[in-house]
Amino acid sequence: MPEAASASFSARADSNLTISWPMRTRDPRLGQAERWLRYAVPGTLAVFLACLVGLAALHIQGQRAEILAGARAEVEGFARLAARAVDPTGTVAEDLRALMPESERHPGRRLLVVRPDTRILAAHPPLPADRTTLAAVLGDSEPLSGLGERAGAMALELPGGESVLAAMHSLPGGAGQVAVLQPIEPLLRGWSARTRDQIVLIAAAALVIVGVGLAYGLQTRQAARADRAREQIRGRLETALRRGACGLWDWDIARGRIYWSDSMYTLLGYRRQNEYLSFGDVNGLVHPDDGDLYSLARGLAANQTHIDHAFRMRGADGAYVWLRARAEVVADAADGGRHLVGIATDISEQRALEETNAAADMRLRDAVEAISEAFVLWDTGNRLVLCNSKFRHLHALSPEDAQAGRSYTDVMGRGVLPQVRRESPEAGMALTSMAARTFEAELTDGRWLQISERRTKDGGYVSVGTDITSLKRNQEQLLASERELIETVKDLKRSRRTLELQTQQLADLAERYLDQKAVAEAANQAKAEFLANMSHELRTPLNAIIGFADVMENAVLGPLGTPRYTEYCRDIRESGSHLLSMIDDILDMARLEARRVRLIPKAISAEAAITAALAPVEPAAREKAITVSVDVTSGLDLLADPQAIRQILANLLQNAVKFTPAGGRVAVRARRAGACTHLYIEDNGIGIPRSDLDRLGRPFTQVETQMTRSHKGSGLGLAITRSMVELHGGSLRIRSEETVGTIVLVRLPAVPADRLDPPVPLAAAGPGLKTLSETPRSGRGAAGRSAAA
Numbered sequence: 051m052p053e054a055a056s057a058s059f060s061a062r063a064d065s066n067l068t069i070s071w072p073m074r075t076r077d078p079r080l081g082q083a084e085r086w087l088r089y090a091v092p093g094t095l096a097v098f099l100a101c102l103v104g105l106a107a108l109h110i111q112g113q114r115a116e117i118l119a120g121a122r123a124e125v126e127g128f129a130r131l132a133a134r135a136v137d138p139t140g141t142v143a144e145d146l147r148a149l150m151p152e153s154e155r156h157p158g159r160r161l162l163v164v165r166p167d168t169r170i171l172a173a174h175p176p177l178p179a180d181r182t183t184l185a186a187v188l189g190d191s192e193p194l195s196g197l198g199e200r201a202g203a204m205a206l207e208l209p210g211g212e213s214v215l216a217a218m219h220s221l222p223g224g225a226g227q228v229a230v231l232q233p234i235e236p237l238l239r240g241w242s243a244r245t246r247d248q249i250v251l252i253a254a255a256a257l258v259i260v261g262v263g264l265a266y267g268l269q270t271r272q273a274a275r276a277d278r279a280r281e282q283i284r285g286r287l288e289t290a291l292r293r294g295a296c297g298l299w300d301w302d303i304a305r306g307r308i309y310w311s312d313s314m315y316t317l318l319g320y321r322r323q324n325e326y327l328s329f330g331d332v333n334g335l336v337h338p339d340d341g342d343l344y345s346l347a348r349g350l351a352a353n354q355t356h357i358d359h360a361f362r363m364r365g366a367d368g369a370y371v372w373l374r375a376r377a378e379v380v381a382d383a384a385d386g387g388r389h390l391v392g393i394a395t396d397i398s399e400q401r402a403l404e405e406t407n408a409a410a411d412m413r414l415r416d417a418v419e420a421i422s423e424a425f426v427l428w429d430t431g432n433r434l435v436l437c438n439s440k441f442r443h444l445h446a447l448s449p450e451d452a453q454a455g456r457s458y459t460d461v462m463g464r465g466v467l468p469q470v471r472r473e474s475p476e477a478g479m480a481l482t483s484m485a486a487r488t489f490e491a492e493l494t495d496g497r498w499l500q501i502s503e504r505r506t507k508d509g510g511y512v513s514v515g516t517d518i519t520s521l522k523r524n525q526e527q528l529l530a531s532e533r534e535l536i537e538t539v540k541d542l543k544r545s546r547r548t549l550e551l552q553t554q555q556l557a558d559l560a561e562r563y564l565d566q567k568a569v570a571e572a573a574n575q576a577k578a579e580f581l582a583n584m585s586h587e588l589r590t591p592l593n594a595i596i597g598f599a600d601v602m603e604n605a606v607l608g609p610l611g612t613p614r615y616t617e618y619c620r621d622i623r624e625s626g627s628h629l630l631s632m633i634d635d636i637l638d639m640a641r642l643e644a645r646r647v648r649l650i651p652k653a654i655s656a657e658a659a660i661t662a663a664l665a666p667v668e669p670a671a672r673e674k675a676i677t678v679s680v681d682v683t684s685g686l687d688l689l690a691d692p693q694a695i696r697q698i699l700a701n702l703l704q705n706a707v708k709f710t711p712a713g714g715r716v717a718v719r720a721r722r723a724g725a726c727t728h729l730y731i732e733d734n735g736i737g738i739p740r741s742d743l744d745r746l747g748r749p750f751t752q753v754e755t756q757m758t759r760s761h762k763g764s765g766l767g768l769a770i771t772r773s774m775v776e777l778h779g780g781s782l783r784i785r786s787e788e789t790v791g792t793i794v795l796v797r798l799p800a801v802p803a804d805r806l807d808p809p810v811p812l813a814a815a816g817p818g819l820k821t822l823s824e825t826p827r828s829g830r831g832a833a834g835r836s837a838a839a
Contacts, residue, residue, distance in 0.1 A: 051787075055339040068686075073557075086755055088270045088274070091263075091265055091266055092263050093268060095260075095263040095266075096260065096263070096509075098259065099255075099256050099259045099260070102252060102256070103252060104249055106249075106252045109248070110244075110245050110248060113241055113244070113245075114238065115239055116226075117207075117237055117238060117241055118215070118234070118237070121215055121232060121234070121237050122202070122203035122215055122217075123203070125203045125215045125216075125217045125230050126217045128159075128202040128217075128230050129217040129218060129219040129228055129229070129230040130219050131149075132146075132161060132228045132230065133220060133221055133222075133227075133228040134222070136149075136163055136221065136228055139697050146161050146172055146174035147174055148171070149161060151267050152323060153563070157233075158232070158233035159230065159231070159238040160171070160173065160175060160230070160231040160232075161174050161230055161231075162177075162184070162187070162229040162230075162231070163221075163226060163227075163228055164184050164218075164226050164227045164228070164229055165226045166224065166225075166226055166227075167495075168183050168184045168185060168535070169182055169184075170182055170184060170497060171226060176677050178182075179561065183654060184229065188206060188208065188216065189206075189207075189209050189480075191832075194206075194216055194218045194229065197218075199217075199218055199219045199220060201217075201218070201451055202217060203215050204216055204217070205215070205234070207342065211236065212233060212235075213233070213234045214232060214234060214709070215231075215232045215234060216229065216230065216231050216232075217229070217230050218230075230777075239341055257689045272812050288311060288312050291311060291313035291314075291393070292316055292317075295315075295317060295395060295396035296313060296393045296396070297311055297313050297314025297315075297316075297318075297373075297394045298308060298310070298311035298313065298314060298391075298394045298559055299375065299392055299394055300390075300391050301377075301389060301390040301391075302326075302389055303347070303350060303379075303387065303388050303389065303390060304387035304388065305387070306329040307326040307327065307328060308326065308327045308328075308329065308332050309325070309326055309327070309825050310322075310327060316361060316398055317371065317394075318335075318365045318366060318371060318374075319365045319366030319367055320365075320366050329343060335363045335364045336361055336362070336363055337361060337363070337370055340362050341359075341361060346359070350388075350390065354379070355378060355379050356377065356379065357375060357378075357390070357392070358375070358376050358377070359374070360372065360373070360374045360397065361373060369400050370778075371396060372397045372398040372400075373394045373395065373397065373402045374395045374397045375392060375393075375394045375395075376392050376393060376394075376395075377390045377393070378391065378392060388538075418436060418437075418438045418802065419438045419439060421440075421518075422440070422517070423514050424438065424441040424442060424443075424444045424499075424513075424514070424515035424516075425437060425438045425440070425512075425514050425515075426438075426512070426513050427506075427511070428458060428510055428511040428512070428513075429508075429510045430508060430510055432457055432458040432459075432511070433454075433455055433456065433457055433458070434452060434454055434456045434457075434458070434461055435456065435510070436454065437452050440515075444463035444468060444515065445462070445467065446465050447461065447464060447465040451464040451465065452679070465599075486502075486503065486504045486505060487502075488500065488501070488503070490518065497517060497519045498517070498518045498519045498520070498521070498522045499516065499517060499518065500515070500516045500518045501513065501515045501516075502514045502515075502516075503578045503789075566612050588629075588633050589630060590627060591632060592626050592630045593630075594765060595626045596622075596623050596626040596627060598625050599619045599623035599626065602615070602616075602619040603616055603620050603623060632766075635766040635767065635770065636766065638766070639766050639769060639770055639773075642773040642774070642777075647774075647777060649690075649691040649694055650691055651690055651691055652690070652691070652692060653687045653689060653801050654688045654689075654690060654692055654695065655687060655688075656682050656683075656686040656687060656720045657682045659687070659688055659695050659696060660680055660682060660697060660699060660718050660720065661680075662696050663695075663696050663698075663699030663700045663703055664680070664703060664718075666700055666704070667704050667707050670704075670707050670708070671707050671716070672715075674707065674710070674712040674713075674750045675712050675713050676707055676710055676712070676713070676714050676715065676716055676717075677714075677715040677716070678703075678716045678717075678718070679715065679716070679718070680717075680718045681718070681719040681720070682718075682719070682720040683720060683721060686720055686721075686722060686727065687727075687801045688720075688727055688798060688801070689727075689798065689799050689800065689802075690778055690798055691778070694774050694777070694778070695778075697770075697771075697774065698774055698775060698796065699718075699731075699765045700796050701768070701770070701771045702731045702771060702796070703716070703718070703731060705767065705768070706732075706733040706735065706794075707733075709733070709735040709736050709792075710733045710734065710735035710736075711736070714735060715733070715805050716731070716732070717730070717732040718730070718731055718732075722800060723797075725799065725800055726780070726797050726800055727797075727798045727799070728795060728796070728797055729796040729797075729798070730793060730795055730796075731794045732791065732792070732793045732794075733791050733792055734790070734791035735791055735792060736786050736788070737786045737788040737789055737790050737791055737792055738784070738787075738792060739788055740786075740787070743784060743786065746747075775796055775797075778798055779799050780794055780796065780797045780798040780799060780800075781797045782794065782795070782797075783795040783797070
């Protein structure tokens with residue numbers, strides 16, 4: 051310890067604490083019983099006092115009740131005897147005086163003889179002159195006159211406020227009644243005196259009990275306060291020890307047992323199991339390389355008064371913790387023995403820091419040795435601290451010459467200074483204060499060195515010499531490269547100006563493109579308006595032409611005269627119908643391109659949709675003896691617009707029948723494929739050349755030329771069909787081979803599984819494609835031989 055007095059005081063204080071601390075490790079059941087007794091004893095005294103007071107009150111009340119019960123019986127018996135002794139026909143007053151002689155046995159008792167009309171005939175002692183009736187004596191609400199002897203002895207309160215016991219008994223022959231009034235207050239005089247004596251005794255006993263209870267409570271409070279103060283002091287000391295990574299030791303040398311504080315257990319990670327630790331248990335935790343407690347005990351036996359020892363102890367996790375124990379031997383007056391009392395401080399971090407510093411110093415020396423520069427460090431007294439082999443080689447020093455601690459003049463006197471041809475200070479780095487400087491030096495052997503010298507914060511001096519020969523040799527190359535770079539930058543600037551000019555040209559082109567696009571959109575809008583107007587203007591006369599041709603062909607108004615006129619009328623009707631169909635196709639295509647078509651998809655039965663689409667093509671199929679087969683999965687539904695799907699299927703079926711020779715076959719199949727529904731229209735017609743498949747689906751595109759075409763058509767049917775399929779979110783694919791046939795695949799989204807609405811019959815589906823005609827027309831291509839692609 052630094053000071054013996056403070057150490058001795060600290061040791062004695064710790065020793066005193068160790069005597070009181072183990073008390074908290076006693077049996078917890080005793081502590082629990084002690085806490086219960088602190089409350090049980092005052093409670094028991096309070097219950098005893100309450101019982102004593104209660105029993106005394108019951109006893110006093112019982113005595114009073116006993117006195118009144120005896121008085122009631124006596125009054126009632128006296129009234130009965132008086133009724134038999136009084137003669138109403140004789141001298142009533144004498145009889146009353148004879149029944150109640152003057153004595154102190156019945157103080158205040160009064161005897162009344164009452165007539166049947168409740169008037170008082172005689173009274174002893176006499177009544178005042180104004181009280182002549184029983185009601186005047188007992189009060190207006192007296193019940194005795196009505197109940198008589200059946201009421202027995204009753205407690206009444208007279209008009210004057212006096213409480214009495216009253217009893218009545220009828221005279222023989224109904225001559226009246228005898229009433230006896232006994233005041234209660236004289237009867238209870240003795241009872242009142244005894245009650246006062248008992249209250250005094252009980253009050254004295256209660257005062258003694260309360261005093262004992264208060265004294266016990268004060269003692270328990272004082273003891274509890276002392277316990278709390280002791281626990282508070284212990285807790286603060288434990289907190290201080292724990293925060294300081296310290297643990298308290300108390301080694302009873304004579305008994306060979308050691309006490310540890312809670313902070314010591316926390317420091318090593320153990321849990322307290324016993325109050326004391328044995329000498330062998332603690333010695334087993336000490337690292338074998340750090341000595342043992344036996345050597346320490348021998349030193350203490352040799353009159354050693356204090357110790358300061360660093361050692362390692364094994365923690366709960368198996369790892370060793372470095373501790374520094376500082377303790378002093380003190381004499382304990384309680385047991386007459388000697389104790390070694392002190393603290394053990396965790397110095398693991400200090401040890402680890404020392405090891406880290408040593409490792410860092412070693413790494414620093416290795417790093418200084420490994421660098422390619424000549425490095426030297428001088429301290430404030432210009433003595434050598436550290437240098438590497440490059441510095442020694444530069445100055446021709448041996449390791450013995452460059453030992454740490456030698457002065458600058460001594461070291462440099464042992465070496466050889468390198469011959470410098472010229473020095474070249476680096477711009478901006480040389481300082482007039484010489485606190486730091488950097489310069490370049492060319493040696494006689496052609497090497498260049500860059501020497502940087504700096505003052506350290508503690509006043510030392512560090513110098514680093516870097517070989518920059520290769521840098522100097524590359525300096526000229528860098529200058530040449532810089533000149534080339536400047537020329538390249540100029541070229542880049544010229545290229546940048548060219549690019550800016552091209553960018554401006556592109557911007558002008560983009561602006562012209564936008565203008566042309568606006569013009570094209572305006573032309574497209576004008577086309578749509580033109581087609582709408584022309585549709586109305588052409589359809590009106592065509593309807594008249596077709597109607598009149600049909601009237602003339604059927605000779606509705608009479609015969610035409612010449613049979614050839616009938617053929618002319620048929621040709622006019624067919625040509626008008628074909629022209630009307632072409633106009634409708636053009637209008638439909640324009641509306642599809644303008645995205646003015648609105649679909650209302652619904653769940654439709656696939657079989658019903660195919661049947662409805664087959665109706666228009668059945669006459670042509672029968673005329674050409676074409677076999678039409680339908681293969682639809684049972685219960686299969688389509689999610690499509692009713693009118694649009696009928697037009698799609700009608701166009702494809704009409705093309706299949708149109709381009710299939712007589713006696714051929716056309717097959718329609720519908721299948722569910724995952725999240726889609728597939729519709730197949732297959733025929734064995736003339737087929738399509740493979741080179742023409744890519745052109746199918748474009749408006750006004752036909753596979754056959756104008757010179758070789760053999761089938762009529764506008765070239766819009768397949769384009770309209772493809773557009774309508776894509777509006778449904780599906781796709782259309784065609785596979786064909788000449789002279790073999792064609793297969794058209796229509797892929798549509800399937801009806802979702804969570805759609806529980808029943809499929810809509812095609813006849814009741816209503817208009818779905820609001821802007822397209824509802825009736826499929828001939829001349830629309832599906833397989834694309836002469837139809838629109």
